[in-house]
Amino acid sequence: MLGLMQNQPLLISSLIDFADRFHSDTEIVSRRVEGDIHRYTFKECVPRARQVANALDKANLGVGSRVGTLAWNGYRHLELYFGVSGSGRVLHTINPRLIPEQVAWIINHAGDEVLCFDMTFLPIIKAIASHCPGVKLWVAMCDADALPNDTGINQLVSYEAWIGSERSEYPWPMLDEQAAACLCYTSGTTGNPKGVLYSHRSTLLHAYGACLPDSLNMSARDTVLPVVPMFHVNAWGIPYISALTGCKLVFPGAALDGKSVYDLIEAEKVTLAAGVPTVWQMLLGHMEQNNLRFSELKRTVIGGSACPPAMIRAFKETYGVTVLHAWGMTEMSPLGTVCTLKKRHESLSADEQLAINCKQGRPVFGVDMKIVDEEGNTLPHDGKAQGELLVKGPWIVQTYFRGEGGDPLVDGWFPTGDVATIDPEGYLQITDRSKDVIKSGGEWISSIEVENIAMAHAAVAMAACIAMPHPKWDERPLLVVVKKPGAEVTRDALLAFFEGKISKWQVPDDVVFVDAIPLGATGKMQKMKLREELSDYKLPTA
Numbered sequence: 377m378l379g380l381m382q383n384q385p386l387l388i389s390s391l392i393d394f395a396d397r398f399h400s401d402t403e404i405v406s407r408r409v410e411g412d413i414h415r416y417t418f419k420e421c422v423p424r425a426r427q428v429a430n431a432l433d434k435a436n437l438g439v440g441s442r443v444g445t446l447a448w449n450g451y452r453h454l455e456l457y458f459g460v461s462g463s464g465r466v467l468h469t470i471n472p473r474l475i476p477e478q479v480a481w482i483i484n485h486a487g488d489e490v491l492c493f494d495m496t497f498l499p500i501i502k503a504i505a506s507h508c509p510g511v512k513l514w515v516a517m518c519d520a521d522a523l524p525n526d527t528g529i530n531q532l533v534s535y536e537a538w539i540g541s542e543r544s545e546y547p548w549p550m551l552d553e554q555a556a557a558c559l560c561y562t563s564g565t566t567g568n569p570k571g572v573l574y575s576h577r578s579t580l581l582h583a584y585g586a587c588l589p590d591s592l593n594m595s596a597r598d599t600v601l602p603v604v605p606m607f608h609v610n611a612w613g614i615p616y617i618s619a620l621t622g623c624k625l626v627f628p629g630a631a632l633d634g635k636s637v638y639d640l641i642e643a644e645k646v647t648l649a650a651g652v653p654t655v656w657q658m659l660l661g662h663m664e665q666n667n668l669r670f671s672e673l674k675r676t677v678i679g680g681s682a683c684p685p686a687m688i689r690a691f692k693e694t695y696g697v698t699v700l701h702a703w704g705m706t707e708m709s710p711l712g713t714v715c716t717l718k719k720r721h722e723s724l725s726a727d728e729q730l731a732i733n734c735k736q737g738r739p740v741f742g743v744d745m746k747i748v749d750e751e752g753n754t755l756p757h758d759g760k761a762q763g764e765l766l767v768k769g770p771w772i773v774q775t776y777f778r779g780e781g782g783d784p785l786v787d788g789w790f791p792t793g794d795v796a797t798i799d800p801e802g803y804l805q806i807t808d809r810s811k812d813v814i815k816s817g818g819e820w821i822s823s824i825e826v827e828n829i830a831m832a833h834a835a836v837a838m839a840a841c842i843a844m845p846h847p848k849w850d851e852r853p854l855l856v857v858v859k860k861p862g863a864e865v866t867r868d869a870l871l872a873f874f875e876g877k878i879s880k881w882q883v884p885d886d887v888v889f890v891d892a893i894p895l896g897a898t899g900k901m902q903k904m905k906l907r908e909e910l911s912d913y914k915l916p917t918a
């Protein structure tokens with residue numbers, strides 16, 4: 377017997393309509409690439425999203441056609457989020473930190489027909505336009521008079537001229553909720569990037585799950601600053617969450633340095649910010665140097681890489697801000713787990729609470745997870761056994777765009793490539809990427825644990841722990857460190873710092889000081905590249 381309830385597809389257009397009707401006064405504030413602050417509400421945003429939809433009709437883009445964006449977090453990008461997907465086209469966000477050849481490869485692989493870009497990225501567009509024959513319209517996200525006429529790019533129009541003459545009414549089509557809504561390519565450390573094609577249904581379910589109290593906990597009482605880019609996994613779904621909940625949005629544009637982010641947080645009274653650890657490191661550095669405090673910020677979501685405990689402690693003890701440590705990936709829309717405490721943890725000491733907060737947290741309902749050993753046997757959730765993490769759920773990838781890489785699933789589960797423990801209360805702790813694991817004498821050493829300890833040293837700005845070949849133990853850990861400007865520390869002092877914090881055999885064999893650790897397009901340390909850079913290095917005992 378079927379239930380007798382209305383069957384309404386879960387569509388991004390229903391989010392837009394909802395925002396329009398029930399929180400049209402929600403503010404959206406953007407620091408523009410032009411340098412000034414732009415301010416409006418959903419009342420002005422939604423009609424402009426409809427103008428985008430009309431402009432796409434005029435460009436003869438069919439349902440399912442891809443529209444690429446190469447843009448910072450800002451109001452025009454938000455209008456594209458809604459206008460493109462709402463009208464049945466697919467929004468393809470592209471990471472501008474990739475090299476131009478990769479950007480062109482992704483545009484061609486995705487089959488983008490329209491490409492919208494911030495003026496910052498005009499040099500990239502100039503370099504690739506002739507290599508992207510499928511793009512029939514290039515849209516510069518600026519005013520008509522800001523568009524130079526000597527770009528050499530055919531079919532180029534300014535965003536404001538493009539949508540300006542369009543009608544602000546649009547009948548959103550009634551789509552299948554399984555229809556594609558957005559496309560995002562993985563950072564792809566090996567091989568070509570792979571496209572993850574989110575559906576309307578997966579995007580809406582993810583938005584519902586992500587705003588729950590034990591997830592990102594966003595509501596109409598919040599002012600949210602997504603520093604996490606809209607070109608990387610849809611800024612963790614925050615644009616959709618704003619339409620769903622009515623939380624105010626503050627977009628930082630291109631200015632991600634500590635001072636700009638701090639000034640914006642204070643000026644707009646941000647209550648919740650979200651980003652990767654490297655961004656927060658710049659913010660904390662700026663605040664420390666200038667002895668600053670937050671007036672309204674209460675919570676910050678940190679994910680994308682492991683958040684060092686020293687950062688969680690600094691936010692809590694010095695600035696009164698609770699870190700929500702979160703884990704996820706492009707293939708998961710991205711949210712998998714978020715770390716919040718349970719009622720019974722409230723009576724624990726600050727140190728005991730910190731130990732929990734350093735984990736990546738419990739799964740959001742909708743995400744199922746398990747850990748397995750090398751033979752695929754399920755391991756216990758005892759907080760000790762570590763194995764490869766597998767996930768499944770309605771906002772997790774089934775297969776990649778154009779079938780790239782074959783069937784990624786193992787018995788219906790998606791292998792994340794992360795190695796983790798899960799404790800009896802369901803808290804996940806990531807210990808490594810499987811390709812970065814250090815195996816010493818048959819035992820695993822968690823590179824993240826070693827890095828977290830190093831990062832707590834006052835002289836350390838960034839630390840990477842990598843495996844080095846060893847004749848007796850197969851592999852031994854090497855610590856690679858970038859010192860804070862003006863700070864001094866010796867190899868021996870740093871190694872002594874590990875005493876009593878981990879077992880002796882887990883302490884790195886040596887320390888190498890470098891000027892910089894290579895970072896990928898999404899701000900993650902590129903350990904493979906680091907290992908290549910240090911290929912001539914020999915451990916002292918090896």
Ligand code: AMP
Pocket residue numbers: 562563609678679680681682683701702703704705706707710736792793794806808809898
């Ligand atoms: P991406 O698809 O580029 O977002 O990368 C996803 C990967 O980032 C995950 O598979 C993890 O390896 C890593 N990651 C994300 N969040 C965390 C976290 N909180 N702690 C440790 N690693 C993380």
